Amino acid sequence: MREVVICSPIRTPVGRMGGALASLSALDLATTVLRALLERTGLEPGAIDGVIGAQSYPTMEAPAFGRVAALDSGFPTTTGGYQLDRRCGSGLQAVMNAAMEVQTGVSDAVVALGVESMSNAPFYTEEGRRGAPRGGYFFRDALARGRETVGGRFYPTPDGNVGTAETLRAEYGIGRDAQDALALRSHQRAVQAQASGAFDAEIVPVTVPGRRGDVLVDRDEHPRADSTLEALAALTPLLAKKDPDATVTAGNASGQNDAAAACIVTTPEHARALGLVPALRLRSWAVAGVDPRRFGIAPVPATELALARAGLGLADLDVIELNEAFAVQVLACLADWGIDAEDPRLNPRGSGISIGHPIAATGIRMLATLANELPALDGTLALETMCIGGGQALAAVFERVD
Template identity: 40%
Template sequence: MKEAYIIDGIRTAIGKFRGGLSPVRTDDLAALVIKALMERNPGVNPAIIDDVILGCHNQAGEDNRNVARMALLLAGLPHTVPGETVNRLCSSGMSAVIHANRAIKAGDGDLFISGGVEHMTRGPWVMSKVSKAYGNDSAMHDSSFGWRFVNPKMKAMYGTDSMGETAENLVDDLSEQAITREDQDLFAYNSHMKATKAQKSGRLAKEIVGVEIPQRKADLVVFEQDEFIRPGTTLDKLAKLRPVFRQNGTVTAGNASGLNDGAAALLIASADAITQYGLQPKARIVASQVVGVEPRIMGIGPVEAAQRVLKKAKLTFEDMDVIELNEAFAAQSLAVIRSWGLKDDDSRINPNGGAIAIGHPLGMTGARLLQTAMIELHEKGGRYALCTLCVGVGQGYAVVIERV
């Protein structure tokens, strides 16, 4: 069976809600990383790309009607190159990469662009039509985040807890782990401090391509630093924030990921393509695994996903040199880490900070984790990395990669 390799990856800096990327259309953001990826790899003729596969969570606004296809055309790729958009909510970007991996293994292509995009700032309001003439059952929702147009059957069967409530559910259900508010705030603080250090040292810059943003009455601005990171946060500041989802809860705006904007793209190739086009692979995709879990505790998904992917790869946690765990919430992250039997401050976990600090553009994040882990393996000289996310409505996704 053929093997799939990650040749290169690039991402935008991640914007905060209504922040620096606000003026940029979602499809333009996706096009930018595709174009930048091709410019970084001039030996690859765009016409030979077998498919462009992007993950996207929203798809209700400028990311509608197959944003992958729109973006590749906007990026200047030939119209003969096809495009597909996939949606597995928070893990959409990871799913896109594994779609390419599977296609290569199946012999359905040799060279792919995969990644993800999400622009939560520009997610539109959406309104349903009435079900009958002169009806009054129309509804309107903000498409940026959370449930919309809920099926009453789904609500009766599984509930429709918000993502923050699912994190609170984990604190309650895993009471033996004693995940306190203080634990969560400390985890969030450490994420910001690690990300701050990585930003100041230039480590994060190795992942990023700048986004040129025209200004009305000034020179254009190049957006090239993750802006959600809070270098000045403290444990005291975090402790003063009120719980968001329950009156006596523990999840706050400070120990959760945010609403963010960004895009990422990776070049995925078979061994044949590497030889034919003289490419230099950076990582091999070893194994992947997706699982389903109870929706009300969706955040626990990475536990089983990671255990199963490691078993599939015939590896253990001890073999992992880097672990990129998406920080949807500090409570959720701690529940996963402790369920794995690891320490809260394991130095392999998110060494440059995670989503609580860097941000979580939903459709992009899975691709970012793989790109970040790939670069980190080369920075540290490590061999294996585990990348994993929880997924809304109860799923977990995990991928193991090996440095080449």
């Protein structure tokens, strides 16, 4: 199969739930990042064969999301596109799907797009077509419902992902102090990266129209410079009423966020022909599944598979980007890997707890970050992995291209 490289991974700032980007739809965010991708690379839109759009909380305002986003961004009608959902792994899965198209010769250049506007996730009813029931219609919150049903009928998760995180806490004996310490370290690293300008190369500013004029958003909203261990320790665990031993709080869990991210997936030869500069080479990838009720540990088997396929071990990696869905979940994976929580290779610029976790955008957001981290740290090899609600995980090994 043909070799695959990643070019120009970029992203919008990550907005807080109900924050600076909340007035923009997922489609608005997607078109912003796609237009910026074309502008930064100088590519003619017709040079792209298709746009794979990852989105986990869609509406029918933009069906087959990749196609609609492409059309609205100025790509020609000959550009294909579709939508996929592998929950938290959706963005990275879009990259892998694009890679498979390129490897097999189906396409020469594909844009992988990940987007989520959790601020605008829909409320919905399935009762509307059968007439109004007594008492009126019941509307479900898509965000909450998706976390409850993701294990299907036989692996229920009534307490959502938080409940599964508490399962790992009990199984691994991970205390609250260790979780809060990891959360604080994540914020400190993200804030330091912001202050140093480390994120500037990967971020596309977003113009947000307002009644008092346009506002330019060019920084992540979620990192907290004022975070302290004392402030984190003061937060009440989310399941405290059900479980007196609960430890997962809003402070040591990932955020709910808004963002879009995109990159170009192609071959080295085609990149040269298009005038693109590859940032990363895909070495291997893997997906793994575990019991949905302990989904946060799934990066362990996924990483084992991906590293084996690349002929590598954890010691060979210069950067390990493990998305922080929950601090306890990260600590459980590290325990199985035998890696210290303060290992400098782990999320050097923060992750889901500090930067945020805009579900389907996260995988490509992480890719944009590690593409800039590797040369800054004079590294060569990086792992990107994340747990996925419902008991899955993705892992991919990337190599820096000089």
